[in-house]
Amino acid sequence: MDRVYSSLQYWLVNHPNVLHFQWTEGQTLGSTPLFLTLTVLTYLSLTFLLSRTPLPSLGTHILKPITALHSLTLFLLSLTMALGCILSIISHPSPLHHIICFPLNTLPTGPLFFWANIFYLSKILEFIDTLLIILSKSKQRLTFLHVYHHGTTFGPRDLNFWFSSRIEKRPVGF
16 A cells, blocks of 8 residues: 555656746746736637537447546546646645745645646646537536536636736635
8 A cells, every 4th residue: 555655656746847837927838928818718619610500410329438438537647637636735744824825925846736737738628628518519507507517617717817916815726
């Protein structure tokens, strides 16, 4: 069991790419307002266009395995992110303080911010849900709430990281 924990600790917290992660506006993948804007506009435009375009019918024998693989991928990615966040918090010298808020002037660096960034980028992968709904021709599942949710959950991470240097304390939530 110690080997499993040590291995997870290394790959999810102490790997150099995770341990030394630093979110820098304009340098980190997806960290510019232009990226955010273009991604959301592309999602909304493609959703609008594809939902009104007659597409070839892909039978359930094709769509169900693709949907299952997509769901499994999201599950495994979510599990990895959750483990990465939990291990990052408990391996910190003062874990209880980091569960609620970061101390004043904490820069967005380190494992927890790495996993926050992965979570943010995983939202793009979740856009595939909409494509699968459109391809299944299940118009009743393509609701305003679904599109609104995907279109709006993409931006808060940027706002949180951007405000991080401008406010005293910020919640860990993003």
